[in-house]
Amino acid sequence: MARSSSDPIRVLFVCLGNICRSPLAEGYFQHLVNEQGLADRFEIDSAGTGPWHVGDPPDARMRSTARRRGVSLEDLRGRQLERLDLQRFDHIFVMDKSNLHDTLALDPSGDHSTRVRLFREFDPEPETYQVPDPYTGGQAGFEHVYDIVERTSRAILDRFKEIYDLDGQAA
Ligand code: 4NP
Numbered sequence: 001m002a003r004s005s006s007d008p009i010r011v012l013f014v015c016l017g018n019i020c021r022s023p024l025a026e027g028y029f030q031h032l033v034n035e036q037g038l039a040d041r042f043e044i045d046s047a048g049t050g051p052w053h054v055g056d057p058p059d060a061r062m063r064s065t066a067r068r069r070g071v072s073l074e075d076l077r078g079r080q081l082e083r084l085d086l087q088r089f090d091h092i093f094v095m096d097k098s099n100l101h102d103t104l105a106l107d108p109s110g111d112h113s114t115r116v117r118l119f120r121e122f123d124p125e126p127e128t129y130q131v132p133d134p135y136t137g138g139q140a141g142f143e144h145v146y147d148i149v150e151r152t153s154r155a156i157l158d159r160f161k162e163i164y165d166l167d168g169q170a171a
Contacts, residue, residue: 032157
């Protein structure tokens with residue numbers, strides 16, 4: 001079905017556990033569209049390919065890193081990616097190649113595969129094109145993920161402004 005210009009742009013961020021990388025991307029992207037007066041143009045969510053953290057808040061280390069840098073992740077809860085998400089969302093950004101594989105596996109016919117992209121395709125400094133999983137590492141890993149998410153989200157929103165001709169109001 002074609003989207004109408006009044007429909008929100010539905011954006012989904014996907015990682016493995018939905019407690020570190022993708023909730024940060026959801027929270028940061030929401031923060032950015034709020035700041036730019038574009039919140040009513042977007043519906044933003046995140047999900048994990050794995051089932052382990054359904055219903056859990058984001059990892060405490062990710063929450064504290066985000067909080068210190070001005071973004072609250074307190075209201076987010078983990079959920080698992082489902083087949084319907086590939087129809088429901090216009091843009092699905094995955095954090096690494098394993099997430100890409102697992103997400104595309106939910107769409108064996110390939111009908112929705114063009115909606116699924118590596119998040120770091122839009123990073124001006126993409127390095128490996130993957131967001132490293134910080135879960136088993138130290139604090140530096142969380143700060144590094146925050147830096148990646150910050151600059152990549154800004155680049156994605158700039159791209160959306162061009163392709164959807166969005167005209168926000170800076171708060
Ligand atoms: P995330 O990190 O995919 O960035 O949320 C992980 C969190 C938890 C697990 C793996 C990755 N885990 O295996 O529980």
